[in-house]
Amino acid sequence: MKAARWYKAKDIRVEDVPEPAVAPGRVKIKVAWTGICGSDLHEYVAGPIFVPVGAPHPLSxxxxxxxxxxxFSGTVTEIGAGVTRVAPGDRVVVEPILACGHCAACRSGKYNLCDSLGFHGLSGGGGGFATCTVVDERMVHRMPEGLSFEQGALVEPAAVAVHAVRLSSLKVGGTAAVFGAGPIGLLIVEALRAAGAAAIHVVELSAQRRAKAAELGATSVIDPSQEDAVARLRELTGGGVDVAYEVTGVPAVLRQCIDSTHFEGETVIVSIWEKDASFQPNTVVLKERVVKGIIAYRDIFPAVMQLMTRGYFSADRLVTKRIRLDDIVEEGFEALVREKQHIKILVESPA
Structure with a gap:
């Protein structure tokens, strides 16, 4: 079968590899569509971050x-002994977290905080940029009727956004700022709408992405190259937002997020970082602000798919390009590096 494999930064190759075999408790899936994630792009440009190099991942x-x-989304083609949640022919999405099941976080149900956390498609064990893949039964969720395979490929990134909003202190009627209107930032805008935010302010350099944020429900959009984003947010909100979401991975933006919140405000860090960032701790201490991080999601895929059936996180509004697996490097990763207007690029797996 064909698969796109990461060798090192700037070196992803589409190759012929052996097709994986199903095993007890495992599910084989013919992949339909797979999204190129910001994490994938980080691995392509500056990895390894999650990709295991030099030693095998402890779980994969x-x-x-x-x-x-x-x-990614796809169709179940084969199940191993003992599998009961799905059957051949089921249309599914995959929750790609690899977790050990026995560390303190896993025992408390917070498997996304596993000591050995990994991701199917980043940490080994197979992935969606392939003709097919095999995963544990627990990772597979049946799709509701009417949800397309393209829509299914957006469940995973939408889950990140919903988890970020769920774990924040935002209340119905609250105010929020989203710094960065890439795919996750835009999905956070929609998750904030679903959560009942009264005002959603987006800070973004790209004119195309600012326009998309406004289309998806942002109350205001701010170009930080043309005005002081923090000053503007304080003006719009009478002193600062309740919660700021950092979705850029740019060190200077973290400081702006913190400064954009009011006293006792909260900054939620959603990005995966390529390098260190710093801020003056007194900006947190003197206003009793909170800074917290989130990673991935847990126990949320069914809820995300139900929101999709109500019109949230629409692929028609978020997908800007569809490509073949053979073209993933030039038309996918390189396009995302050079063409900042793209929101989400989906890759179609070979028949």
Missing amino acids: HEQAPIIMGHE
Whole structure:
């Protein structure tokens, strides 16, 4: 079968690899569509971050080169002994978290905080940028009727956004700022709408992405190259927002997020970072602000798909390009590097 494998930064190759075999408790899926995630792009430009190099991942037992792709949908083609949740022919999405099941976080149900956290499609074990893949039964969720495979490929990134809003202190009628209107930032805008935010302010350099944020429900959009974003947010909100979401991974933006919140405000860090960031702790201490991080999601895929059936996180509004697996490097990763107007690029797996 064909698969896109990561060897090192700037080196992803579409190759012929052996097709994986199903095993007890496992599910084989013919992949339909897979999204290129911001995390994938980080691995392409500056990895390794999650990709295991030099030693196998403790859960997948694989190291680079590994098959990429963790935002995907497809059809169950085969099930292993003991599988009861799905059957051949079921249309599914995959929750790609690899978790050990026995560390303190896993025992408390917070499997996304596992000591050995990994991701199918980033940490070995297979991935969605392939003809097919095999995953544990617990990772598979049946799609509701009427949800397309393209829509299914957006469940994973939408889950990140919903988890970020759920774990924040935002209340119905609250105010929020989203710094960065890439795919996750735009999905957070929609998750904030679903959560009942009264005002959603978006800070973004790209004119195309600012326009998309406004289309998706942002109350205001701010170009930080043309005005002081923090000053503007304080003016719009009478002193600062309740919650700011950092979705850029740019060190200077973290400081702006913190400064944009009012006393006792909260900053939620959603980005995965390529390098260190710093801020003056007194900006937190003297206003009793909170800074917290979130990673991935837990126990949320069914709720995200139900929101999709109500019109949230629409693929028609978020997908800007569809490509073949053979073209993933030039038309996918390189396009995202050079063409900042793209929101989400989906990759179609070979028949």
